[in-house]
Amino acid sequence: MFALLAATALASSPVPAPATTGPPALPVVSTPVAVAQPPVDPARLLIARTTAGALFSDGTMARMLDRMLSNAPGSYASWVLDMTPGDFMAMVPPGTFPATPPKDSPEMHTTFRQMAAKGDPFFDQRFSAIHDAVVAEAARLGPSFEPQLRDGLATSLARRFTASQLTDMNRFFLTESGRAFAEERYLVWLDPAVFKSMMSAMPALIKEFPASAQRVKAAVDRYPWPKKATTPEAAPKKTVPQEASPRRKK
Template identity: 30%
Template sequence: MMSTWKSVLLASAMALTPVQAFAAQEDPEADAAAVDVAADIEADEAAAASAARERMQREMDEAIAFVEKIFDTSDLPPVEPARLTLAQTTTAALLPTGSLEKMMDNLYGKMFSTFLNELNGSSDLMISIKTGVESEQVAALDDKSKEAIADLFDPHRKQRTDQITKFVRPLISEVLTDIEGPMRDGMAKAYARKFSADQLTSINAFFSTPAGRSFADESLALQADPEIMLAVARAIPPMVTKFMDRAPELESEFKSVDLPMERQLADLNEAELKKLARLLKTDVKALKEHRDMWNAAAATEAEDVDDAEEDDFTYDRDSWSEADRQRVEALEAAYEEAYSAAYDARMEAAENARKNKSRKPST
């Protein structure tokens, strides 16, 4: 069956067809035109879906390659088979089938149900959006009134929500089960490298006891327990505040390390450009074109800023206080002096380099 939006497109196309095409219903060209429109829509949709899938696959491949680069294990020693076998027993206990789904239920179950409830039409926000009545006024209504309002718009909203849960939940379960196998394999290798054979044997012995089995079954899900999640969430604001309070101290520490600014392509001399071209296996001309393109873009941006400043009276120095104007002019003078000194130093260094090169005996 064609989707609603496809039907709308087809109907729109047919509406634009001359009236004569509909007057002669037996005209095969009219039928062919409608079929062609539908086929074009189907083909466009298929092409767009295929392109989107290919793009997504490329992005996922790039992301995986980046992760593999960060967590490269190629330089690690091979895992002893005996220890790996013991570790597989350990991880099978720690990550039994269904444990990821259990953890996700703890973490997102309530969030998912709350999200669905917000979308089912009875929330203050949705009623306000649909009716135009301010959300504060809607919030003052009792729940029974809100339910009645939502029922007016969608008498089947509960069934609609149930459908989402019914159709999406099995897919989530399937995906999480698919992840568990590779996750167990990775955990087994990590445990085999981290713990000795004796330690793994002791851990497995504990997991074979009633208390150990209970601990292993719940250990992963407990990481997403509401108590833990709430405690971590409450600990974040003080952490953020601490970073903000330490910002001036950190800034002064960074400034105390007098490192030169990172260089850009425009800062490289001819010899450095040639070296860069060799390393990149490209030519100097391409690098210079790229450099000049960025310089032109920067100049355009600077012009835009200047234009904006001209349009804004606050950049007019006559509108500044005397103290602000003197401070700006002093800094500008210092900048010009420093720039001039830096330029002179570069020229002197280049001249010295030429002199040193001319003094070296030719071989």
């Protein structure tokens, strides 16, 4: 939802796009790992590469952004834009946003899309243009970074699953059901039903948070805290007495 709000803000703040010719070569940065990882069996890694290719195929990032930012009816973006503040407030715990208009005020029954369109009659067209440009950039840049992500994903899979388990997964991904699951596995989290369920769980979580925080604090406080570094007090500056200026003779 935060990415969608950022896109909405961008729709009202046009930024000149630099001209580009092709996908840049993104540098691979090696991050040192504190704990040495066990070596990966080459045979298992080979099987895991097929699994990673099914889970994160070419164009995955572009497809995710396409589904998230699409302005078509029934999409995630349209669902959020066609909500009213009243709809949103009904999903969050009471008192989360105390400074809100009364429930019966007109602004609580105005959709976010209508609010944006008041200041920009071309909001829908601009939002669609942002969708098209972002998806095109993701498709352009995908070949530069998606293979790197698949390499890391394959190594992670090879460490966590046996060769037999990875083979079972690959066999599943060859089926129609497996291909459908691999295609939708990330996108299901953008479904409005998932967001509604997450928001409906917030009141119970917020109610439990103070007690949970105390239990976490008690677990941490079993160990002495390091002493805070004290900064030496600055020595008082010595004041040099100024000589009295001689009086002028009249």
